[in-house]
Amino acid sequence: MDVFGSFALLLAFVCALYALLGGIAAILTRHPLLIKSTRQAGIAACCLIFLATLSVVYLFVTDNFSMSYVVSHSNRDLATFFKVVALWSGQEGSLLFWCFLLSIYIFSVLVAYRNKHGELMPYVGTILAGVQLFFLTISNFVASPFKSLAIAGSSGGLEYFAKADGNGLNPVLQYPEMIIHPPNLYSGYTGFTIPFAFALAALLARYPGEKWIHLTRKWTMIAWCFQTVGILLGAHWAYAVLGWGGYWGWDPVENASFLPWLTGTAFLHSVMMQEKRGMMKVWNVWLVFITFMLCILGTMLTRSGVVSSVHAFAQSNIGSWFVGFLLVVIAVCLVAYFKNRDYLKSENQLDSMVSRESSFLFNNLVLLVACIAILSGTLFPVFSEWFTGSRISVGAPFFNKVNIPLGLLLLFLTGVGPLLAWRKTSGESLRRNFLWPIVIGLLGGAIAFALGARDFYALVCFLLSTFVAATIGAEFYRGAKVIRARSNLTWLSSAVELTLRNTRRYGGYIVHFGIVMIFIGLAGQAFNQEVQKEIGVGGTVRIGPYELLLQAVDQKQEKNYVAERMIVEVLKNHKPVMILFPERRNFPTNQESGTMVAIYSTLREDLYVVYAGVNQGSEVPTIHVFLNPLVKWVWFGGIVVVMGTIVALLPSRHAALVLAGSKAPEVAPGFANAVPSSVALREGHD
Amino acid sequence: MTRTRRILIMALGLTIAAAPVTVLRVRAELDHAHELGKRIKCSCGGCEQSAGTCYHVGGSFSGPCDLAKTMIKEIQGHLDKGLNDDQVIQAMIAKYGPGAYVEPPKTGFGLVAWVMPGVYLLAGAALVVFVISRWRKRGVAAEATARNTKSVSPEILERARALARKATEE
Numbered sequence: 001m002d003v004f005g006s007f008a009l010l011l012a013f014v015c016a017l018y019a020l021l022g023g024i025a026a027i028l029t030r031h032p033l034l035i036k037s038t039r040q041a042g043i044a045a046c047c048l049i050f051l052a053t054l055s056v057v058y059l060f061v062t063d064n065f066s067m068s069y070v071v072s073h074s075n076r077d078l079a080t081f082f083k084v085v086a087l088w089s090g091q092e093g094s095l096l097f098w099c100f101l102l103s104i105y106i107f108s109v110l111v112a113y114r115n116k117h118g119e120l121m122p123y124v125g126t127i128l129a130g131v132q133l134f135f136l137t138i139s140n141f142v143a144s145p146f147k148s149l150a151i152a153g154s155s156g157g158l159e160y161f162a163k164a165d166g167n168g169l170n171p172v173l174q175y176p177e178m179i180i181h182p183p184n185l186y187s188g189y190t191g192f193t194i195p196f197a198f199a200l201a202a203l204l205a206r207y208p209g210e211k212w213i214h215l216t217r218k219w220t221m222i223a224w225c226f227q228t229v230g231i232l233l234g235a236h237w238a239y240a241v242l243g244w245g246g247y248w249g250w251d252p253v254e255n256a257s258f259l260p261w262l263t264g265t266a267f268l269h270s271v272m273m274q275e276k277r278g279m280m281k282v283w284n285v286w287l288v289f290i291t292f293m294l295c296i297l298g299t300m301l302t303r304s305g306v307v308s309s310v311h312a313f314a315q316s317n318i319g320s321w322f323v324g325f326l327l328v329v330i331a332v333c334l335v336a337y338f339k340n341r342d343y344l345k346s347e348n349q350l351d352s353m354v355s356r357e358s359s360f361l362f363n364n365l366v367l368l369v370a371c372i373a374i375l376s377g378t379l380f381p382v383f384s385e386w387f388t389g390s391r392i393s394v395g396a397p398f399f400n401k402v403n404i405p406l407g408l409l410l411l412f413l414t415g416v417g418p419l420l421a422w423r424k425t426s427g428e429s430l431r432r433n434f435l436w437p438i439v440i441g442l443l444g445g446a447i448a449f450a451l452g453a454r455d456f457y458a459l460v461c462f463l464l465s466t467f468v469a470a471t472i473g474a475e476f477y478r479g480a481k482v483i484r485a486r487s488n489l490t491w492l493s494s495a496v497e498l499t500l501r502n503t504r505r506y507g508g509y510i511v512h513f514g515i516v517m518i519f520i521g522l523a524g525q526a527f528n529q530e531v532q533k534e535i536g537v538g539g540t541v542r543i544g545p546y547e548l549l550l551q552a553v554d555q556k557q558e559k560n561y562v563a564e565r566m567i568v569e570v571l572k573n574h575k576p577v578m579i580l581f582p583e584r585r586n587f588p589t590n591q592e593s594g595t596m597v598a599i600y601s602t603l604r605e606d607l608y609v610v611y612a613g614v615n616q617g618s619e620v621p622t623i624h625v626f627l628n629p630l631v632k633w634v635w636f637g638g639i640v641v642v643m644g645t646i647v648a649l650l651p652s653r654h655a656a657l658v659l660a661g662s663k664a665p666e667v668a669p670g671f672a673n674a675v676p677s678s679v680a681l682r683e684g685h686d
Numbered sequence: 687m688t689r690t691r692r693i694l695i696m697a698l699g700l701t702i703a704a705a706p707v708t709v710l711r712v713r714a715e716l717d718h719a720h721e722l723g724k725r726i727k728c729s730c731g732g733c734e735q736s737a738g739t740c741y742h743v744g745g746s747f748s749g750p751c752d753l754a755k756t757m758i759k760e761i762q763g764h765l766d767k768g769l770n771d772d773q774v775i776q777a778m779i780a781k782y783g784p785g786a787y788v789e790p791p792k793t794g795f796g797l798v799a800w801v802m803p804g805v806y807l808l809a810g811a812a813l814v815v816f817v818i819s820r821w822r823k824r825g826v827a828a829e830a831t832a833r834n835t836k837s838v839s840p841e842i843l844e845r846a847r848a849l850a851r852k853a854t855e856e
Contacts, residue, residue, distance in 0.1 A: 244739045350821035365810045373803040395788040
């Protein structure tokens with residue numbers, strides 16, 4: 001199977017190479033057969049990558065310990081689903097997995113648009129083949145997962161051998177979320193390749209009209225959604241496994257995943273200016289380019305060892321390959337831009353400083369500043385070493401101090417932007433739209449203050465969150481009211497109807513609401529409490545309204561590890577609430593140990609209990625307890641964001657269908673020619 | 687604005703505001719050495735975490751870091767000797783070097799890290815204001831041209847229709 005997989009991967013490389021070179025030839029010659037054959041080569045490469053990936057999974061599941069990668073990341077006692085997950089637990093497998101996810105995207109694009117966008121698709125296919133070729137080069141010749149174990153034999157040749165068992169999977173990866181976190185995050189990273197390909201292709205082909213921007217936006221939203229889920233799942237995994245009581249530590253790998261998310265978010269906002277007003281074409285194209293480049297840069301940073309990270313599993317010497325690829329991408333983008341920049345000439349005009357357009361510009365500014373600040377902070381240790389000879393660390397406190405004000409500014413714009421009209425907002429409109437949200441926001445802040453919130457940023461965050469939620473509520477209310485007046489539906493049905501009629505707009509509002517929830521959760525961190533204490537059996541720890549009683553410490557033998565666990569009874573106001581079982585797991589195969597946090601989670605707070613080890617001298621166990629308010633709001637907010645994105649991706653229902661049965665209003669003949677009927681029936685503005 | 691609408695919006699806002707803040711409490715004290723440990727980088731070399739939050743073992747990242755624990759004990763030792771917080775931090779920096787700051791010092795090259803985000807924001811804001819002013823001037827000029835034009839040509843009308851369509855369609 002290893003030979004089969006290795007051959008499939010090599011053949012995929014050949015197909016991708018043909019798709020790239022043939023694609024360039026097809027663009028130059030416009031030969032239909034060449035165009036078709038390169039597309040089919042691209043599809044074939046995707047299928048072959050699928051087979052190669054399947055081969056690695058098969059090698060893991062069948063415990064093939066003659067393969068170096070399997071030996072390093074699995075063992076016989078490992079549960080079967082973790083053997084499948086082990087595919088992406090190391091450098092070689094994760095790169096192949098990257099290739100695999102990219103191939104799913106490429107396959108979808110090549111098949112879905114095989115008979116569409118004839119002028120654009122040869123360019124798109126060629127660009128995608130170029131990206132795929134890079135990853136296939138790495139997977140075939142630099143970090144192949146198909147290396148067999150071998151030693152130099154007495155005859156001078158290589159002698160292959162197999163080990164009886166493997167080294168096992170890293171303990172912290174033996175957690176259910178590892179099944180879904182990397183696939184989502186990688187789907188985000190790889191997904192940004194598609195908008196990049198469409199944007200670059202449109203520029204190179206000087207593709208007329210705005211169709212490409214719609215395609216780019218749609219694929220960006222898909223990638224953005226995966227990236228969001230991936231980031232949040234990673235945060236949840238870190239929270240539930242690592243045991244330090246937090247979910248975001250500004251580790252370089254976390255930062256690397258956040259950077260393209262920020263630029264992708266900026267693009268999803270500024271793209272509206274191009275669609276509605278034909279503005280910011282250059283900016284949008286570069287935002288897409290930069291988002292893709294940040295995906296490559298982030299991968300390079302975290303896999304090259306340039307910056308130290310807790311994600312040490314991925315460090316190797318492949319960074320130079322990524323640097324080379326990044327330079328090629330930058331060069332191609334620059335050449336394409338300077339050669340075709342007249343194609344991006346925009347009709348940039350503004351009627352007023354107080355307009356939706358201005359709010360988008362400031363939104364983009366804040367997102368970009370946050371992105372650059374995080375990137376420069378992440379790279380600062382490297383820069384400081386270059387300039388001063390000593391490495392200056394940049395940890396979480398720095399990133400928090402820099403990004404919290406930026407985040408709050410962004411939250412403010414989230415509330416303000418949707419209330420401003422395109423082109424110009426009148427004073428009366430400002431008063432009408434902002435009065436009540438501001439009053440409610442101030443009330444929210446006042447309530448928070450009255451209840452004891454004294455942390456400045458948390459207070460501002462609660463105030464702004466209430467303000468933004470009020471603006472979103474008001475938007476739904478206004479739209480639903482119009483529908484309700486026409487159709488006699490209930491408020492809820494009207495709101496649903498409204499959303500379905502204009503999925504993009506109201507899906508966006510749902511996303512904003514999810515972001516508000518996440519901000520509320522983040523603000524809760526200002527009120528975290530923690531206690532670390534050595535306690536014997538029968539001892540207690542008090543934190544907030546909880547009292548924790550250590551009932552016992554025992555051991556349990558599992559197939560792959562031995563767990564030492566605390567049995568902790570949780571009492572709230574002297575009443576038993578539940579029993580928690582924080583664990584320390586020792587994995588004999590790879591001589592590693594890991595924590596398994598026990599969490600009692602409610603919407604108000606998380607009681608987070610860690611078995612932090614045993615005092616070597618006294619043999620008394622140490623318990624580390626955190627009381628983290630509002631953490632659940634972050635996870636629920638994430639779910640709302642995903643739901644909103646899905647809604648925004650759905651096609652809008654035609655207004656005329658909603659009004660089926662009611663007579664369409666009479667439209668003057670001249671007006672009917674000028675404006676589509678759907679527009680005539682639509683309420684509100686966008 | 688109708689009364690019902692005001693009440694509805696207010697109720698929504700207050701619900702959002704009241705739900706989370708009911709849990710607010712005063713921050714509890716962790717042992718002081720542990721708190722101070724959050725201001726010093728862990729010397730394990732495997733991450734950028736502080737000694738107070740480093741949670742990996744043996745180069746992996748699977749539990750409380752032994753090196754971090756040692757550093758916390760050192761901090762406790764300094765506190766026991768009667769050193770104040772800043773003196774403790776300085777003592778730790780003297781031992782582990784400037785790389786032990788968990789955030790860049792606000793002097794020397796470290797100051798660059800603190801200044802740059804503000805510079806990015808100010809420069810960016812200035813650029814945005816400049817761009818907006820420039821685009822506004824174009825908008826005013828276009829409006830003036832339109833006002834001076836006595837009759838509207840079919841081409842301009844069609845362009846206006848297209849713009850209106852763009853501004854309203856999804």
